Amino acid sequence: MIYGVNLYNFNVNIESFLSKRARIIDRELKKFINNIDFGQPKLIEAMLYSINAGGKRIRPVLATAAYEIFKPDFRRILPAACSLEMIHTYSLIHDDLPAMDDDNFRRGIPTNHKVYGEGLAVLAGDALLTNAFNVLAMNSKVKGIKPGNVLKAVEILSAKAGAGGMAGGQAADLEAEGYPLEKRFSSAGKLLNYIHLHKTADLIQAGVQIGAVLADAPEKDCRILSNAGRMMGLAFQIVDDVLDVTADKKKLGKSGSDARNKKLTYVSMYGIEKSLKKAEELLDRTRKELSLLKRPASKVKVIEEIAGYICRRDR
Ligand code: GRG
Numbered sequence: 499m500i501y502g503v504n505l506y507n508f509n510v511n512i513e514s515f516l517s518k519r520a521r522i523i524d525r526e527l528k529k530f531i532n533n534i535d536f537g538q539p540k541l542i543e544a545m546l547y548s549i550n551a552g553g554k555r556i557r558p559v560l561a562t563a564a565y566e567i568f569k570p571d572f573r574r575i576l577p578a579a580c581s582l583e584m585i586h587t588y589s590l591i592h593d594d595l596p597a598m599d600d601d602n603f604r605r606g607i608p609t610n611h612k613v614y615g616e617g618l619a620v621l622a623g624d625a626l627l628t629n630a631f632n633v634l635a636m637n638s639k640v641k642g643i644k645p646g647n648v649l650k651a652v653e654i655l656s657a658k659a660g661a662g663g664m665a666g667g668q669a670a671d672l673e674a675e676g677y678p679l680e681k682r683f684s685s686a687g688k689l690l691n692y693i694h695l696h697k698t699a700d701l702i703q704a705g706v707q708i709g710a711v712l713a714d715a716p717e718k719d720c721r722i723l724s725n726a727g728r729m730m731g732l733a734f735q736i737v738d739d740v741l742d743v744t745a746d747k748k749k750l751g752k753s754g755s756d757a758r759n760k761k762l763t764y765v766s767m768y769g770i771e772k773s774l775k776k777a778e779e780l781l782d783r784t785r786k787e788l789s790l791l792k793r794p795a796s797k798v799k800v801i802e803e804i805a806g807y808i809c810r811r812d813r
Contacts, residue, residue: 512803519562520555526576527583530633544614544622548587551605552751554813556734557582557705560804564709564723567797569642575712577637578651582705584630585659588623589668589701595619598672599755606751631656643712651708658704667696674762690762691732698738699731706801719791723801726787730805733780737809739763740773749813781809 527549531542558579562572572579594601594609595616601609611619634652638645657663671693683689706727710720742754743765756763764773784805791798 512800512807515800516554516556516559516804516807519559522573523555523558523562523576523579523583524550527580530577530580530584531629534629540614540618541621541625544610544618545626547613548591548605548610548622549584549626551607553583553587553590553605554811555583556804556808557586557701560702560705560727560801561709561712563797563800563804564706565713566709566800567723567791567793568710568713568715568719571642574640574642575637575709577633577640578648578708578712579705581630581634581655582701582708584626584633585655585664586701588626588630589659589664591619591623591626593668598668599759601752601755603752606748627659637712644714647712647714650711654704654707654711658700658707663696663700663704664698667693667698667700671697671761676760686762686767690764690767693762694732694735694764695728698735699728702731702734703727719793722787722790726784726801726805729780729784729787730808733777733784733805734808736764736773736777736780737811739765740770740777741812744770745812751813777809781805 528546531545531549534542561575561579561582565575566572590604591610593599594604595611602612603609609619610622614622631652634655635648637643637651638648659665661669670689674689674693683692703724704727706723707720710723715723739756741750742756742763745754747753755761756766764776768776785802788798788802788805
């Protein structure tokens with residue numbers, strides 16, 4: 499039994515696994531942010547406001563689960579796991595700004611800029627992004643983790659969060675508002691996949707990649723996990739598009755602004771039913787990819803279950 503979850507007879511209660519692991523990550527996140535040497539308490543307060551608002555912690559949990567396929571003691575990669583969540587939270591703060599999606603609620607509470615003003619919200623996001631790499635670097639001092647692998651993790655995270663990754667996907671998403679087709683894409687479907695793969699899937703994929711790399715996993719296994727991460731990341735955003743329209747807004751913790759912002763989404767392009775079918779297809783492909791791993795089935799099963807949760811979640 500690991501944290502009350504019996505992983506060995508495949509009876510994984512994934513929601514309980516996720517919430518227990520999320521609590522461990524929450525505690526570390528608070529420690530890291532409170533330990534930042536700072537002279538601006540208001541900025542730290544704004545950072546902690548969005549971090550403490552909760553969230554499912556899918557990206558850091560995925561990193562720890564990928565690590566555990568190869569090595570015990572996931573706590574050794576908690577700095578890296580927290581760095582993923584810090585980058586994710588920064589992206590949400592910026593995404594909610596009036597210059598982007600202009601949302602009033604996130605994670606069930608008023609958005610960062612509604613409480614702290616736009617200037618401080620931009621800075622809280624900037625600081626979370628920058629400090630994330632400081633926290634990730636700390637992982638090189640953890641016993642059993644090779645500093646060279648931390649450097650590889652820095653390479654992965656910076657690429658997946660940057661212009662060729664999440665920020666690039668967000669830029670394409672902004673340009674596609676109102677659905678104009680960018681010239682470099684031959685169809686709206688291709689543009690839509692570009693947006694989703696980069697805006698969302700890249701950071702999810704980075705989570706599983708970083709977990710595997712820090713566990714010093716063989717190249718071939720890293721590649722399999724990377725492929726699986728990309729597919730479950732795409733499924734994640736497709737389900738997010740559906741939830742934006744169908745979910746109970748209270749449970750979702752945000753108001754659902756895609757239609758108001760005339761966003762190019764799976765729902766606006768294919769409708770709800772086809773979108774859900776596509777997410778199911780991606781889940782199947784994720785499972786097939788994971789089955790290529792010649793590793794303890796009980797450990798691989800956890801990632802598979804997280805992918806399943808991604809597709810059937812209601813928030
Ligand atoms: C560089 C100015 C500037 C802004 C960048 C990169 C960026 C803004 C935004 C990223 C795009 C983004 C927010 C994509 C949406 C991804 C997504 C589905 C978020 C919701 O993730 P969950 O459901 O949220 O994991 P919780 O609250 O559970 O963590």
